[in-house]
Amino acid sequence: MLLTKLADLPGVSGDEGAVRKAIIEEIAGLPLRWRTDSMGNLLVRKEGKVPSSRAVMLAAHMDEVGLMVVSIEESGHLRFKPLGGIDSRVLVSKRVRVGPEGIPGVIGAKAIHLQKAAERKKPFESDQLYIDIGAKDREEAEKHISIGAYVSFDTRCVSIGEGFFRGKAFDDRAGCAALLELLRENNGLSFDAAFTVQEEVGLRGARVAAYTLQPQLALALEATAAADTPDTKEEFNATTLGKGPALTFMDRTLIADREILQGLIRAAEKAAIPFQLRRGAAGGTDAGAIALSREGVRAGVVAVPCRYIHSPCGVLKKSDLQHTISLVRAWLEETA
Amino acid sequence: MNEAEIKDLIMELSSTVGVSGSEERAAAAVSRHLERHVTRIWRDRLGNLVAFKEGDSTEGKPFSLALVAHLDEIGLMVTKIEEGGALRFAAVGGIDPRILPGQPVVVHGRAPLKGVIGAKAPHLLTTKERGEAPKFENLYIDLALTGEQARSKVRVGDRVSFDAPPLEMVAGKSLAGKSLDDRAGVASLIICAAALAGVRHQASIYFVASVQEEVGLRGATAAAYNLVPDLAVAIDVTHGKAPGLAAGDAFELGGGPVIALGPNHHPALTERLEEVARSDRFTVQREADPAVPGTDAWAIQVSREGIPCALLSIPLRYMHTTVEMLHLNDLVNTGRLLASFARSIDGPFVEGLACF
Numbered sequence: 001m002l003l004t005k006l007a008d009l010p011g012v013s014g015d016e017g018a019v020r021k022a023i024i025e026e027i028a029g030l031p032l033r034w035r036t037d038s039m040g041n042l043l044v045r046k047e048g049k050v051p052s053s054r055a056v057m058l059a060a061h062m063d064e065v066g067l068m069v070v071s072i073e074e075s076g077h078l079r080f081k082p083l084g085g086i087d088s089r090v091l092v093s094k095r096v097r098v099g100p101e102g103i104p105g106v107i108g109a110k111a112i113h114l115q116k117a118a119e120r121k122k123p124f125e126s127d128q129l130y131i132d133i134g135a136k137d138r139e140e141a142e143k144h145i146s147i148g149a150y151v152s153f154d155t156r157c158v159s160i161g162e163g164f165f166r167g168k169a170f171d172d173r174a175g176c177a178a179l180l181e182l183l184r185e186n187n188g189l190s191f192d193a194a195f196t197v198q199e200e201v202g203l204r205g206a207r208v209a210a211y212t213l214q215p216q217l218a219l220a221l222e223a224t225a226a227a228d229t230p231d232t233k234e235e236f237n238a239t240t241l242g243k244g245p246a247l248t249f250m251d252r253t254l255i256a257d258r259e260i261l262q263g264l265i266r267a268a269e270k271a272a273i274p275f276q277l278r279r280g281a282a283g284g285t286d287a288g289a290i291a292l293s294r295e296g297v298r299a300g301v302v303a304v305p306c307r308y309i310h311s312p313c314g315v316l317k318k319s320d321l322q323h324t325i326s327l328v329r330a331w332l333e334e335t336a
Numbered sequence: 337m338n339e340a341e342i343k344d345l346i347m348e349l350s351s352t353v354g355v356s357g358s359e360e361r362a363a364a365a366v367s368r369h370l371e372r373h374v375t376r377i378w379r380d381r382l383g384n385l386v387a388f389k390e391g392d393s394t395e396g397k398p399f400s401l402a403l404v405a406h407l408d409e410i411g412l413m414v415t416k417i418e419e420g421g422a423l424r425f426a427a428v429g430g431i432d433p434r435i436l437p438g439q440p441v442v443v444h445g446r447a448p449l450k451g452v453i454g455a456k457a458p459h460l461l462t463t464k465e466r467g468e469a470p471k472f473e474n475l476y477i478d479l480a481l482t483g484e485q486a487r488s489k490v491r492v493g494d495r496v497s498f499d500a501p502p503l504e505m506v507a508g509k510s511l512a513g514k515s516l517d518d519r520a521g522v523a524s525l526i527i528c529a530a531a532l533a534g535v536r537h538q539a540s541i542y543f544v545a546s547v548q549e550e551v552g553l554r555g556a557t558a559a560a561y562n563l564v565p566d567l568a569v570a571i572d573v574t575h576g577k578a579p580g581l582a583a584g585d586a587f588e589l590g591g592g593p594v595i596a597l598g599p600n601h602h603p604a605l606t607e608r609l610e611e612v613a614r615s616d617r618f619t620v621q622r623e624a625d626p627a628v629p630g631t632d633a634w635a636i637q638v639s640r641e642g643i644p645c646a647l648l649s650i651p652l653r654y655m656h657t658t659v660e661m662l663h664l665n666d667l668v669n670t671g672r673l674l675a676s677f678a679r680s681i682d683g684p685f686v687e688g689l690a691c692f
Contacts, residue, residue, distance in 0.1 A: 076507075077579055087458035089470065093435035093657040095503055095512070104503045106512045106661060108654030111575055112432040113630070114585055123469050124434055130579060132653065132661060134505030134512070136590060144507040154503075155440070160450045161480025166440065227457045230422045230476050236460050241480075282459060307478065311438040313452045315480055 002026070002180055003157070003165065003321065006173040010097055010152035012066030013083050013201045016040055019062040019176065023195055026180055041209040042195040046183050052190040056332065057215035057297075058182065059206050059286045060175030060222070061199030064168065065310050067091075067151035069098065069131070072142060076135035078105070080151060081126075084200030088126040090311040096131060099149035105133040153312035163318050164241075170314045172199065174304040175221035178325045182332075189332045199286050203253065206286035210293035217260060217298050217335065219328065220287035223316070224248075224278060224303035237279070239305035241317045244274030245324040248301035250281045253288020260300035260335075267330040273323050278303065302328055337530045342668055343504070345369065345526060346511060349519035350502040353444070355411030355495040356428050356551045359383055362407050366522055366545050373529035374543065383547040384559045389529070391540035399686045400540040401678055402565035402643075403528060404556055404632050405521030405572065406549030409514065410656055412496035414443065414477075421486040422454070423477040425496060429550030433470050435657050440499035441477060445490035450499060451479040500658040509664045510589065516660040518549065520650045520667050521571035527671025532678060539566075539681040546632055556632035560639035566686045567605060567644045569677065570633035571670065574623055574649035576661065587621045587651040590663035593670040596647040598625035600633050604689055605646035612676045618669050623649065644689045648674065 011019035020042050027034060027044060034044040042062070065084030072078055078098070082088070092109045107129055112120075131151065135141035157167030179193050192213045197205035210218065228240040239246040247264050248256050268275040278301075291299040304324050307315040337345070354362025363385045371377050374387040385407060391398065410429030417423055423443065427433075437455040442448050455475050456465070477496065479486060502513030525543045532541070542563050547555035549572075560568065574594050575586040587594050595609050613620045625647070633647040650670050653661040 073579065075577070075579060089434065089455075089458070090438035092437075093439065093654070093659050095500070095659060101506075103506050104512075105505075106503065106654070106659035108578060108659055108661065109432065109435055109657050110578075110580055111655035111657075112430045113655065114575060114581060115432070120432065120434075121469050122467065128580065132512075132578070132659075134508035134510035134661065134663075136508055141507060158450055160452075162482075162485060164480035166450060166452055166480070225457060225459070227460060229454050229456075229478065230418055230420065231456050231474060232460060308438060308452065308454060308457075310458075313438045313440050315452060315478060317480075 003173060003177040006176050007157040007167045007169045010102065011062050011064050012150045012152050013063040013198045015150040016062040016197045023176065023180060027183055030184060032183060037208060037212060039205050039208055040197040041205045043209060043213065044183055044193040046189065046191055046193065048188040048190040050188060054216040055214065056191040057194055057210060057213050057218040057290065058179055058191055059194040059196055059218065059220045059290060060179040061172045061196045061286055062176060063197055063200050064171065065200050069145060069147055069149040069151060071147060072138050074138050076137045076141040078131040078133065078145060080131055085310055088129060089123045091129055092124050094312050095154040096151050097154045098131060098133060098151050099145050103133050103144045104154065105131040108132055155312045165316050165318065166313060168312050168314065170306045170316045171223035171309050174223040174316060174321055178221050178321060178328065181325050182329060187329055191332060196286055203284065203286050203289035207289040207293065210290040210297060214294065215297055218287060218290040220285045220301045221328065222285050222301055222303035223306040223309060225309045226305035226307045229307060239276055239278055241305050241307065241320060243276040244320060245327050246276050246278040246303045246305055248278045251283050251285065253284030254291055254299060256300045257298035260298055263335050264300060264302065264327065264331050267334050268327050271326065271330045273327045273330065275327060337527055339664065339668060342527060343664060346520060346523045346667060347502045349523055350513040350515055353497045354408050355497055356408040356548045358495045359407045359547045363545065366407065369526045370529055370543055373533050380559065380562055382555050382558045384555045385545040387543040389541045391538050392536045393538040396683045398540060399566040399683065400542060401681055402542040402544055402563055402568040403525055403674060404544040404546055404568055404570045404636065405525050406518045406632055407522060407545040408547050408550050410550050414490060414492055414494045414496065416492065417486050417490060419483050421479065421481045421483045423490060425477060427472065430656055433472050433475060436475050437470055439658060442497050442499045443477060443479060443490055444495045449479050449489060451477045454478045498658045510661050511664065512659045512661040514658045516652055516662050517573045517655055520573055520662055523667060524571050524671040524674060528674040528678065531672055531675035535679065537679045539678060541678055549632055553632055553635035557635040560636040560643055564640060565643060567689060568636045569646045569648055569674065570631050570636060571648050572631040573652035573655060575655055576651040576653035578653045584624065587623065589651050589653060590665050591621050591651065592619035592666060593673050594621045594623045594649040594651060596623045596625040596649060599627050600625060600637055601646050602644035602689065605644055608680060609646055609648065609677055612680050613673055616676045618673045
C-alpha cells in the first residue's frame with residue numbers, strides 16, 4: 001500500500017528528498033506535468049477532461065517531525081534538538097536513523113537500577129537524552145555523522161488490529177498518499193497538487209507553493225490528532241478513529257472558508273461518506289499559509305484522524321484514509 | 337563459533353520472546369543451539385533449561401561446574417481489558433514507566449497482536465502532569481481493537497513483550513535491542529559450549545538457562561539446589577558506560593568481560609578467572625560489587641551447604657530498556673573466557689574451595 005511505503009521513508013523538515021523521489025516515481029509515466037521549486041516543493045498539474053472553472057490547489061506536506069544533531073560528545077554520543085513539535089517523553093528508548101546514509105542509532109535512558117527515587121518521578125528532559133550510534137568516541141562518530149545531520153524515527157509501518165496501521169509520519173504521509181491517489185486515478189478532474197516541504201517548522205513550503213500556483217480554492221490534506229483513548233475526557237478529544245475524515249472549522253492558523261466547509265459537508269452527505277467535524281481549534285496546517293497567499297485564498301482542511309501523532313508510533317484507520325480520498329474527489333466533482 | 341555466527345546467534349536470541357514465567361519459546365531457541373554440544377538436555381520443574389556435558393575426569397571424585405545465565409526478560413502482563421478495548425498492564429521485572437509511551441509491543445494473546453503503548457496526548461496534559469513522570473496506571477496498550485474484539489483475543493494474565501527487533505550498529509561493532517539482558521549471557525553459554533566441543537575438560541558442566549531471574553532469582557534458586565554443582569559462574573550483564581553515570585557504576589563497552597569482586601563472589605574463583613584471562617590474553621575489567629543482590633550468583637552462593645560462585649558480566653548500556661546496547665567483542669570474549677576457565681578446573685582446585 002502507498003501509505004506504508006511513504007510512511008517508512010525518512011523526511012524530516014528540510015530533508016524531504018526521499019519522499020519527493022518516491023512520489024515522482026509513483027507519477028512517472030502518467031499524463032501529469034510536474035516540477036520542483038527552490039524550496040523543494042513538488043508541484044504536479046493534473047489536467048482532466050473538463051477544464052476546471054476555478055483554480056484548485058490540493059496540498060499535502062511531505063515533511064515529518066524529527067531531530068537534528070547539534071553536537072557530538074567526546075564519548076561519541078550525539079546531542080540533538082527537535083525539528084517540529086515533539087514531546088521529549090516519546091523519545092526515550094527509541095530507535096532512529098541518522099544522516100543521509102540512515103546510520104542506525106538509539107536514544108537510551110539511564111538504567112532503572114541506577115536511578116534515585118526522586119529522579120524517577122520526573123520525566124526525562126531533552127538535555128538528558130542523546131543518540132548512541134555505537135561509536136566508541138567522537139572521532140569514530142565523526143566518520144559517520146556530521147553536525148546538522150537529520151534524524152528520523154526508525155519505525156516500520158505495519159497492519160494492526162482490524163483495519164489499522166501502526167507507524168511513524170502519518171502526519172502527513174496520509175495526506176500525501178491521498179493526494180497521490182487522486183493524481184494517479186483516472187477521475188477526469190483538473191487540479192494542482194502541491195507536495196510541500198517544511199510544514200512542521202512553520203508552514204513554509206506551502207507559502208511559496210501557493211504564491212506560485214495562485215489558486216482560487218485550496219484544501220490541505222492532513223493528518224490530525226485523535227485522542228479517542230482512555231483517560232481523555234470526550235470533550236478534550238478532537239477526532240475519533242473510524243468516523244471518517246475530520247473537517248476543520250477553525251485552528252490556530254485558519255478560519256476555514258465557509259463555502260469550502262459547507263461544500264465538503266454537502267459532498268459528504270450526498271455521497272454518503274462518513275465525516276466528523278474537528279472538535280477543537282488547536283494546531284495549524286498549510287491551509288493557514290495558503291489562505292494568506294497574495295490577495296488571499298479560500299482554504300479548508302480535510303484530515304485523517306491519527307492517534308499518537310508526532311510520535312515514533314502513530315495509529316490510523318485505513319477506512320478513514322479511503323473516505324478522505326472519496327470525500328476530496330466528491331468535493332472536486334461538485335466544486336471545481 | 338566465528339564472529340559472524342555469534343552475531344547471528346545474539347540477534348536470534350534477542351528476537352525470541354521469554355518474559356519471566358513464560359520462557360518456553362526462548363528455551364526452545366536456546367535448546368536448538370546447545371543440544372549438539374552436550375550429552376543431555378532437559379527442562380526442570382520450574383522451567384530452567386539444563387544442558388549437561390560429562391567431564392573427562394578419570395581419577396578421584398568427579399566434580400561439576402554450573403554456568404548459569406538467565407533466560408527470561410522483562411516485559412508486561414495484561415491486568416484489565418477496558419470497555420473500549422484498551423489494555424491495562426503491570427510490569428514483569430523492573431521497568432521504568434518513562435520508557436513506555438509510544439513503545440511498540442506485542443501482546444501474546446490467542447495469537448500475537450501488535451500494538452502500541454499510549455498515554456494522554458502531550459497537548460492535553462495539565463502543567464502539573466507535564467512535570468510528572470508517566471505512571472503505569474495512566475498508560476495502556478492500544479491494539480486498535482474494540483472491547484469485544486479485544487476480549488475475544490486477549491485474557492488477563494497474557495504476557496506482553498516489546499516489539500523491538502535487534503539493530504546492528506554501523507558506527508561500531510555493537511548491537512542494540514531488547515532482552516540482551518540476559519540473552520547475551522545465554523549466548524555466552526552457547527559460545528562456551530561450542531568452544532569446548534572436542535576439547536578435554538575434567539569438570540562436568542551444566543549449562544543452565546535459568547528462568548524468572550527478573551522477578552527474584554527464582555529459577556537459579558531451584559536449579560542450584562537440584563544440580564548441586566561444586567562451583568558455579570553466573571553470567572549476566574552489567575552497566576555500560578554512558579553519559580550521566582558515575583565512575584564505578586559502569587564499564588567500557590568493548591573493554592572486555594567484567595569480573596565482579598565482593599562478598600557474593602568466591603575469592604578463589606575470581607582469582608582463577610583473572611589468572612585465566614591473563615594467561616589466555618583476554619582483556620577484562622573489574623567491578624567492585626558491594627553485595628548487591630542483582631544476579632543469579634546471589635541465589636546460587638547460599639544454596640544447600642553453599643556453592644562457590646563467581647559473576648562474569650557483559651557491559652550493557654541502557655539496561656532494561658528496548659535499546660539495550662552491547663559490543664560484540666565483549667560477548668565473544670565472555671564465551672571464550674568461560675571456556676578457558678572451565679578447562680582450567682581440576683580436582684585439587686575444587687577441593688581447595690572450602691579451605692580458608
